[in-house]
Structure formats: C-alpha cells, structure tokens
Amino acid sequence: MLFPAAPSPAEPVRVVVTGAGVVTALGTGWKMNAEGFRSGRTAFRPVTLFDVSRQRAKTAAEADLPQTLPKTHLDGRRLDRLDRAGKFLLLAAHEAWQQAGWESAENLPFVLGTTAGGMLLGEEYFRHALQKPSTHRGQAFRAVCYQPQVQARMVMDALNFSGPIIVVSNACASGGNAVGQAWELIRSGQAERAVAGGYDSLCEMVFAGFDSLQALSTTVCRPFDARRDGLALGEGAAIVMLETLESARARGANILGEIIGYASAMDQHHLTQPHPQGQTTQAVMKSACATARITPEDVGYINAHGTGTPLNDSSEAVAIAEWAGRHVGSLPVSSTKANIGHLLGAAGAVEAVVCLMVLREQWLPPEIAFEVPDPACKFPVVQRPQDATVDVALSNSFGFGGVNAALIFRRWR
Amino acid sequence: MSRIFVAGLGAVSPAGWTVTSMRDALEIGKPLPVQMLDSRNGKPLAARLVPVPPTKPEFLAHPRLRRTSAITHYTASVALEAMAGIRPACPKDARLGLIVCLQSGCVQYSSRFYDETLKNPATASPLLFPETVYAAPASHIAALLGNVALVSSQVGDPSSYLQAVSLAALWVTEQRVDFCLVIGAEEPNWVTADALRHLDRTARISAGAGAVCLCSEPRFSMGIELTAITDAHTYSTRRGRTMAAQAMRNQLNGDDNNISMELLCDGTGNSSRADGPELAAWRDWTGPRLSPKRVLGEGLMAAPAWQCVAACDALANNRFKTATVSLVGFNQQAIGAKFRKSSVGAT
Numbered sequence: 001m002l003f004p005a006a007p008s009p010a011e012p013v014r015v016v017v018t019g020a021g022v023v024t025a026l027g028t029g030w031k032m033n034a035e036g037f038r039s040g041r042t043a044f045r046p047v048t049l050f051d052v053s054r055q056r057a058k059t060a061a062e063a064d065l066p067q068t069l070p071k072t073h074l075d076g077r078r079l080d081r082l083d084r085a086g087k088f089l090l091l092a093a094h095e096a097w098q099q100a101g102w103e104s105a106e107n108l109p110f111v112l113g114t115t116a117g118g119m120l121l122g123e124e125y126f127r128h129a130l131q132k133p134s135t136h137r138g139q140a141f142r143a144v145c146y147q148p149q150v151q152a153r154m155v156m157d158a159l160n161f162s163g164p165i166i167v168v169s170n171a172c173a174s175g176g177n178a179v180g181q182a183w184e185l186i187r188s189g190q191a192e193r194a195v196a197g198g199y200d201s202l203c204e205m206v207f208a209g210f211d212s213l214q215a216l217s218t219t220v221c222r223p224f225d226a227r228r229d230g231l232a233l234g235e236g237a238a239i240v241m242l243e244t245l246e247s248a249r250a251r252g253a254n255i256l257g258e259i260i261g262y263a264s265a266m267d268q269h270h271l272t273q274p275h276p277q278g279q280t281t282q283a284v285m286k287s288a289c290a291t292a293r294i295t296p297e298d299v300g301y302i303n304a305h306g307t308g309t310p311l312n313d314s315s316e317a318v319a320i321a322e323w324a325g326r327h328v329g330s331l332p333v334s335s336t337k338a339n340i341g342h343l344l345g346a347a348g349a350v351e352a353v354v355c356l357m358v359l360r361e362q363w364l365p366p367e368i369a370f371e372v373p374d375p376a377c378k379f380p381v382v383q384r385p386q387d388a389t390v391d392v393a394l395s396n397s398f399g400f401g402g403v404n405a406a407l408i409f410r411r412w413r
Numbered sequence: 414m415s416r417i418f419v420a421g422l423g424a425v426s427p428a429g430w431t432v433t434s435m436r437d438a439l440e441i442g443k444p445l446p447v448q449m450l451d452s453r454n455g456k457p458l459a460a461r462l463v464p465v466p467p468t469k470p471e472f473l474a475h476p477r478l479r480r481t482s483a484i485t486h487y488t489a490s491v492a493l494e495a496m497a498g499i500r501p502a503c504p505k506d507a508r509l510g511l512i513v514c515l516q517s518g519c520v521q522y523s524s525r526f527y528d529e530t531l532k533n534p535a536t537a538s539p540l541l542f543p544e545t546v547y548a549a550p551a552s553h554i555a556a557l558l559g560n561v562a563l564v565s566s567q568v569g570d571p572s573s574y575l576q577a578v579s580l581a582a583l584w585v586t587e588q589r590v591d592f593c594l595v596i597g598a599e600e601p602n603w604v605t606a607d608a609l610r611h612l613d614r615t616a617r618i619s620a621g622a623g624a625v626c627l628c629s630e631p632r633f634s635m636g637i638e639l640t641a642i643t644d645a646h647t648y649s650t651r652r653g654r655t656m657a658a659q660a661m662r663n664q665l666n667g668d669d670n671n672i673s674m675e676l677l678c679d680g681t682g683n684s685s686r687a688d689g690p691e692l693a694a695w696r697d698w699t700g701p702r703l704s705p706k707r708v709l710g711e712g713l714m715a716a717p718a719w720q721c722v723a724a725c726d727a728l729a730n731n732r733f734k735t736a737t738v739s740l741v742g743f744n745q746q747a748i749g750a751k752f753r754k755s756s757v758g759a760t
Binding site: 001003004005052056073114115123125126127129130140143147150153163190204208211212213214271 | 453454455456523526527530531537545548553562563568569578580587608609639650652664745750
C-alpha cells in the first residue's frame with residue numbers, strides 16, 4: 001500500500017547508484033559523454049530539426065540518434081510509437097539497466113523528470129488538427145503517445161519491469177527532483193530500488209519560447225562569464241539506477257557512487273527570475289549538506305545549474321559564495337551546459353551522471369569558452385581539462401516557477 | 414506512522430466555484446449542460462465549462478496572477494477554499510506543501526503560443542511562453558499563499574492524483590510540512606476536446622480543479638481521516654486495465670457488513686469503452702455509489718480531485734462513515750483510496 005506507508009527505518013537507508021545511462025549531443029553512453037565532458041568538447045551546431053530562420057538564435061546541441069535502437073522486449077510496432085524524446089529515454093534507460101545488471105522486476109518505482117514529454121508529437125497533433133481537421137489518421141496515436149507516462153510505460157515494457165510511475169514536471173529542476181524523489185523513496189524505506197532520471201528533446205515551441213524571451217545566446221553559451229548572453233538548448237536523457245547499499249552489496253554490484261544529500265525548496269521571487277541573492281539556492285545547498293552530514297568544506301566540485309543567462313548565473317554565484325564561505329576560493333565550479341546546452345527536464349539527471357563521472361574517474365569538466373569571470377564569481381570556474389581528487393560533488397538544478405534542488409554525491413571506494 | 418487528516422476541501426467545476434455548488438449538482442445528479450467550444454479548426458466541439466464567477470475573484474488582483482490563464486484561476490480558487498478554515502487558526506510560521514497534478518496542463522497558452530510560433534516565431538509573445546510550463550500554476554499559487562515550503566508539479570493520467578496524495582501524506586508524516594495541498598486541475602481548450610474526441614466520442618470534456626488539504630494535527634481536521642491508498646497498479650503488456658482495476662479493488666475490500674454506510678466514489682462517466690474495467694471491478698458493489706464525471710464531465714486531472722472532494726464532503730456531512738475513491742486511469746494505472754469519519758476534529 002502507498003498509504004499507510006512502511007514505517008521509516010530508525011536510521012536512514014544508504015542509497016547507491018549501480019547503473020547510469022546518458023544520451024546527449026556529445027554522444028550515446030557513459031564512455032562517449034565522459035570523454036566529451038572531460039575534454040570540454042562542445043556540441044552545438046545549426047538546428048536541423050525545425051526551421052529557425054526567423055528566430056534570433058540558430059544553434060542548439062542536437063543529439064544524434066543511433067540508426068538502430070537496442071534490442072529490448074518492445075517489438076518494432078511499439079518502437080515506432082516512441083518519438084525522439086522517448087527514444088532518448090529508452091537508450092539511457094537501457095544502458096543504465098544493463099550496467100546495473102538488474103533482472104525483470106515488479107513494483108519498481110520509475111521516477112522521471114520532463115518538461116515537455118513527447119512534445120514533438122504534441123506539435124504534430126496541433127498542426128494536423130489545424131491543417132487537416134477532417135482527417136483523423138494518426139491523431140489518436142499522437143494524443144496518447146505524447147504523454148510522458150505512456151513513454152515511461154513503454155520503457156518499462158522494453159526492459160521488462162513494472163511499478164509506479166511518477167512524472168515530475170518542475171520545469172528545469174525536474175530531473176534533479178526526480179533523482180531526489182527516488183532517493184527519498186529508498187532512504188525512507190518505501191522502496192529498495194528505483195529507476196530515476198529525466199528526458200527532453202528539442203522542439204519548435206520550446207525553442208521559440210526561449211528565443212522570444214531573448215534567453216538564448218546568439219554567440220556562445222558561457223556560463224559565469226562576464227560576457228555571457230544567454231543559454232543554449234540541448235536534448236537527451238539520463239537515467240540512474242538507485243538501490244540500498246545493502247542490496248547492492250548483497251548482489252556484488254558495481255557501485256558508481258552514493259547519493260548522500262538532497263533538498264528542494266521554492267523560490268517565490270518571480271515566475272522566471274531567481275532571487276538576486278539566491279536565497280533559496282543557499283537554503284537548498286545548506287539543507288542538502290545537513291542531510292548529508294557534511295559541510296561546504298567537504299564538497300570538492302559543484303556542477304552548477306549555470307545556464308549562461310545573466311540573471312541565473314549571478315544569483316547562483318552569489319548563493320555559492322555565501323554558502324561556501326571561506327572555502328569558496330578553492331571550490332571548483334563548472335556548468336556542463338557549456339558543452340551540451342540546457343536539457344531542461346533532463347538537465348538535472350544528466351548533471352547527476354556527470355557528477356558520478358567526476359567522482360568515479362577523478363577529473364573536472366571544463367568550460368572551454370569561459371574567459372572573463374563575472375565579478376560575482378568568487379570561485380574558480382574550471383577552464384581547462386584537469387585531473388582532480390574529488391570525494392564529494394554537488395549538483396544544482398533550478399526551474400521556471402522557482403523550484404530549486406540540490407543533490408550531493410559521494411565517491412565510492 | 415502518524416495519522417493523516419483532511420483539513421480542507423476546495424472545488425471549481427462546471428457546477429460553480431465552490432464545494433457547495435459541486436455538491437448541489439451531484440445531489441441533483443443530472444448531467445450539466447454542454448456548450449460549444451470556440452474551435453480553431455471549425456469542428457463542433459462540445460464541453461462542460463466552468464461558469465463565469467459571480468464576482469471577480471479577489472485573488473486576481475495579486476500581481477503574479479494578472480496574466481494567468483483559467484487553470485491558475487481554478488487552482489488559486491480551490492487552494493484558498495481548502496485553506497479558508499485553517500488559515501485563521503494556523504500559526505504564521507506553518508509550512509505548507511503544494512502538489513499540483515495535471516494531465517493537459519496549461520494548454521490555453523500553449524496552443525496560443527504555438528499558434529503564434531507557426532505564424533511567425535519572431536513575433537510569438539514572450540508573455541505567453543512562461544505560462545505554458547506545467548509548473549506555472551504551482552508557482553503562482555505558492556506566491557499567492559506565501560508560506561509554501563515544498564512544491565511539486567506532477568504529470569500523468571488522472572490516477573496519478575492519488576500518488577500525489579500519498580506523497581503529501583509522506584511529507585506531512587515526516588514533518589517536512591505542516592499542511593499539504595494536493596490539487597488536480599485542468600482548463601478548457603479546443604485542442605484537448607479535439608484529442609478526447611479521437612479517443613472517446615461519447616465523453617464530454619470539462620474543466621476545473623479540486624483540492625484536498627492534508628495535515629497530521631487533529632485540531633485542524635474536518636473530522637475525516639485518510640486510511641488507505643492502494644499500490645499503483647500500473648498497466649503493462651502483462652497487466653491490462655481490467656486486471657489492474659481488479660487488483661486495486663482487491664486491496665480495497667473492507668467492512669462489507671456495513672456497506673450502507675460506505676460510499677463508493679468512482680471514476681466512471683458515460684463511456685462504455687473507458688468505463689468497462691472499472692465497472693467490472695466493482696460489479697458486486699451494492700452500496701451507495703457516486704460518479705461525479707456523469708454530472709460534471711471528463712475533467713481529466715480535475716476529475717480525481719473532484720472524486721476525493723466529493724467523497725470527503727459526504728463524510729463531512731455525516732452521510733457516510735467511510736468513502737472509497739476508485740481511479741482506473743486512461744493509460745497509466747489503477748489506484749484507490751479510503752477515507753473515514755474520524756473521532757477527532759469537526760463533527
């Protein structure tokens with residue numbers, strides 16, 4: 001029963017990550033993405049998915065879908081029902097599932113973050129309804145398959161597991177919240193394992209939306225640089241497989257890292273703008289640290305939300321400086337949105353996987369385009385590829401509407 | 414595990430802008446009249462619409478709500494109605510949780526914005542775009558209420574509303590918040606009506622919102638207690654809607670000796686196609702039954718919230734001792750819940 005829930009354990013359960021899958025414009029899979037992030041490669045190119053000739057911005061980080069999708073329990077007919085976003089989700093989930101080595105399972109929670117789900121199908125539905133109102137072919141399929149819970153179900157069928165589906169849509173904090181919510185389910189004894197992550201694909205409406213707000217960079221996306229002029233959009237998915245430490249040890253699983261802290265809170269300042277002093281950001285970083293029983297001095301790297309917009313980055317920079325105190329001058333920070341753009345509902349999940357890469361492989365992801373620090377940045381922004389010793393990494397995610405989230409990961413050894 | 418009580422209810426529906434107006438319409442039991450939607454593609458699309466409020470709601474004067482669409486208005490109204498009985502006695506530093514559940518979401522501005530984009534993206538309105546985001550209503554309501562500590566917007570088919578109720582119960586139990594509002598909301602739009610028509614020609618789209626406010630403090634209780642939420646019986650290749658509905662029913666089997674005092678508030682409308690699995694699961698139910706959709710229309714995510722509100726309202730009015738809410742979603746899962754009259758709180 002979901003309620004009354006199982007009683008919480010006397011001590012919170014430790015939660016580890018035993019599988020991770022990722023698809024971004026840097027490539028499909030952990031290896032290609034790790035190589036890309038480690039070297040600071042950027043993946044922006046002219047948009048080909050839709051016409052941007054009348055928009056201010058012309059580029060984005062489009063991901064390449066492989067020619068064939070991995071062999072799963074889905075037949076060809078059902079695979080055809082997955083749109084671009086659904087395919088990213090399937091690819092990431094398949095990689096994570098394989099890596100974790102899980103068998104088919106019942107009652108396995110699937111917690112997903114997305115802002116748009118199958119928006120490409122939704123757009124297609126809208127155009128068809130306007131332009132060919134008397135022909136119905138394909139409309140029922142589009143009306144059903146654009147919905148994120150339907151895409152989630154297809155992934156569950158593909159990998160042969162079932163369980164409750166929870167779709168979090170807290171805008172660009174969705175992915176971070178999804179991982180955090182799954183972590184809470186396990187930590188509080190409500191589940192032994194969970195699949196969590198986020199996904200989103202580029203689509204015309206969202207691109208036009210950010211362009212209309214003049215939030216898209218017309219030059220280069222360079223978070224925390226004094227000359228930054230906006231964000232760049234990207235697409236993809238990331239999935240992590242979470243389980244209790246006890247479960248992972250019992251089956252001799254390969255542990256990628258431990259999630260030790262999470263917090264989420266609401267910035268009520270404005271629908272689209274953060275509080276200038278980043279008060280809520282400070283609060284979630286503090287709260288996540290308190291949960292993790294660590295101090296800012298223990299954190300060795302921050303994967304910032306760092307969109308590259310003037311308002312976000314200055315607010316986040318102030319928040320990090322206030323939260324870190326004297327430690328700020330030696331705390332490396334970077335935003336991997338400089339490499340792959342802003343993946344919206346997938347961003348927090350992808351950045352969680354980046355943190356796992358950092359902890360596992362001991363390097364820092366650089367922002368190659370970063371040159372002139374914003375005066376608010378009291379921390380060193382990682383500019384060049386470098387190895388590093390990092391035991392704890394923190395990832396920030398913030399969304400339109402004001403939801404802030406922070407996740408903290410610890411190296412496993 | 415602490416006990417979870419219902420502290421307040423709110424409803425906006427085609428029957429009006431209060432729980433009372435919804436209760437009155439459900440007591441009459443007659444389907445509310447349909448109106449024709451202004452469709453952009455020339456198709457005649459019928460819907461049950463929320464009437465214009467008798468007076469302009471005061472909350473519309475809040476700066477954050479000025480540009481918002483109907484879904485935020487409905488959400489604000491049910492939030493304030495559900496909190497109305499609590500706020501005067503509530504400590505100023507009480508922490509509120511807010512979970513807003515949506516299926517179609519902010520479709521009025523989404524369709525307007527995409528329409529503008531198709532015509533010329535260079536002139537698409539930047540005022541509209543932020544309001545298209547699923548998280549927009551929750552953000553506005555958090556700003557309106559002011560003391561909101563935790564917020565989540567959750568998307569799914571209507572059955573996911575009860576998952577949100579279970580999350581709210583967890584937040585309250587773990588004392589992360591003192592109260593938690595769980596709101597289901599939708600707004601009318603020709604695109605949603607058109608889509609529903611492709612899936613079920615007999616259903617009539619409607620709109621509105623419902624809110625249930627949970628707490629663990631008995632003194633804020635309306636005299637109603639949440640006693641059970643079943644597992645989420647997700648559909649899969651191995652388990653269709655009928656099996657999932659039956660599994661949900663099996664988990665809700667209770668005190669059959671006192672069935673006349675137990676209300677079943679189900680999610681059936683007038684659709685032979687959609688209702689079959691739920692009707693089959695409750696085939697042997699002989700007690701009183703309430704089916705809000707038959708009166709109010711297909712409210713998507715508003716509908717399960719109306720069911721919960723109607724069930725709790727019937728308990729609050731001493732008409733029943735227990736109430737069961739049954740949700741057999743379109744494409745996600747079957748899930749159910751039970752509420753009962755409580756010995757603490759209002760009587």
